[in-house]
Amino acid sequence: xxxxxxxxxxxxxxxxxxxxxxxxxxxxxxxxxxxxxxxxxxxxxxxxxxxxxxxxxxxxxxxxxxxxxxxxxxxxxxxxxxxxxxxxxxxxxxxxxxxxxxxxxxxxxxxxx
Numbered sequence: 001x002x003x004x005x006x007x008x009x010x011x012x013x014x015x016x017x018x019x020x021x022x023x024x025x026x027x028x029x030x031x032x033x034x035x036x037x038x039x040x041x042x043x044x045x046x047x048x049x050x051x052x053x054x055x056x057x058x059x060x061x062x063x064x065x066x067x068x069x070x071x072x073x074x075x076x077x078x079x080x081x082x083x084x085x086x087x088x089x090x091x092x093x094x095x096x097x098x099x100x101x102x103x104x105x106x107x108x109x110x111x112x113x
Contacts, residue, residue: 043089056104
């Protein structure tokens, strides 16, 4: 009986309208990986955004964000290849990054916390 009360209490606590803790997210990701489901990497936030700097390669930025960006545009003019990527969160907040010849030259964000 006591285990049932503890389990019910934990379910109530974890179902509240709040962000999951790092431990809860890690546990959920382990379960997802075992079941072949996508892993929740959590939102991109200002601390992650602040760790992205001009001169980084796309691969370095992708590694820092732990996910690939969506390519929004790409062109090559006078031998300079420019590619713009976006990383979005479920709440609509996002970051954009512009790379020229494989290096970050500009970044912007909207609504990151």
